[in-house]
Amino acid sequence: MVTPAAFRKIVKEIQQLRAEPPEGIRVVPSEENMLDVTGIIAGPEGTPYANGYYHIHFSFPPTFPASPPSARMVTKIFHPNVSRSGEICVNTLKKDWKPTYGLGHVLVTIKCLLIVPNAESALDEEAGKLLLEDWDEFCARARMWCSIHATPKVPPVEFQTPASTSTAAVGPAKSTSAVPENTNTSESPSLPKSKLETTTAPVVQQTQTPLQPSAVGNAASIIPENVALSVKPPSTGKTPSASGTENGAAGVMKTTAKRVATGGVEKKKKALKRL
Template sequence: MLQITIFNPILIHFLIHLFILNSLVNDLEQIIQNKISQVTLQNNRMIQEPQINPQLGPIIAKQMQTIIKQPIDGVHVMFNEQDVFDIQADIEGPVDTPFQGGVFRCKLILPPQFPQVAPKGLFNTKIFHPNVSEKGEICVNTLKKDWNPLQWSLKNIFEVIKCLLIVPFPESSLNEEAGKLFMENYDEYFKRAKLLTSIYAIKQDGNVLKGNNQNVNDDIDKKNKLAQTQQKKENDQKKWLKRI
């Protein structure tokens, strides 16, 4: 009978490779198990979380087509054939407001309970407005007002948002600074809102300048510093001329 000592290098080499292979198999099984757990968790979440009724898709598509054929003055909707739930529009700043001359990209977000619950609105273009947060969220109370789940209309929603640019409701402010200025110092509010419109909402080469709706104080500070620098130069020039 052939005997192999434990010190046989071939046997040792074989055992090492066997050990490594066994470790790799165990690791692979663990990875597969983790992936299965992740997929299962995602599926459970999809089942548990309420989804928008897919039967609303054709209704929304029809309403969007109606708005395109019978447009709202100053509102240009963008119909996404690939995803009818992607509801966006460009809203022109109304005349005699600090938003005049600007174009503001707006998006509607439909909650799972829609149409029993009113949609949410979001400005993707920076705007200084009492009823719009610094992140672009539009005051929900405004969209909920007179909402009728049996007679809802996307056209009406966009009309409400446009009217909000004409007549803000500072008592329901999401931007406290804008609301306070609107009530206490309208001229300063108008100036600030117009400044942001000129920076972020004016079209260039047919494209809307869209800024992420975050804190806008940095941009305003830059503008103010630039104006102060220019004023200082003018004052220095006047002093120099007087000396001459």
């Protein structure tokens, strides 16, 4: 059992790693025991371990953090620095350990070991030999082990980002304001289509009395342009040509009658003088 100070250190680091995990690394503490911790490493891209997920179990000695924790690879892996029993050969867990190190540092070091295996300190002799003599065969064997032992049908839940918390899936925030989407309040609201269609221009009714020229001008300035105004003089029942002919005929008749009357008077005067 670790000291209370060491326990607080472990709990604090676990909280930090869960809040801001390194790329491709997660930590999962046991619900019953915070000292029972499992780290998960996603196989780095471009390596034979890509698409795999490797679980590392940690245990802490009573002298932690003065002494390093022990780490064991739970997931089977074909790697020169990992034994078939899961022992991991990394200097950080041995002579290079420092009390300031933590779980995050150890997991990052193991991830680097997946990228660049070290054949000089091999715990798996077969993997170390293939690494030195036949790189293609080593990669083929490592990929086969990865597909069999480390590639689940569904990635671990710790690597699945829920859609509700993913910034890429969140749509634009909806406004809670009561103002409609068209926020331009300077424009007057448009009338419904039905009202626009039923609206007709005002009708100007013609009275019996003809409009005078001045009145016509005033009315034209008031009536909208789209309203046609037609002003007609009162009908007399006669065309202008007929009226002119009748007036001319009446004048001729009056002149002729006047001349006849004058001629008759003069004849009477001459007859009286003769007598």
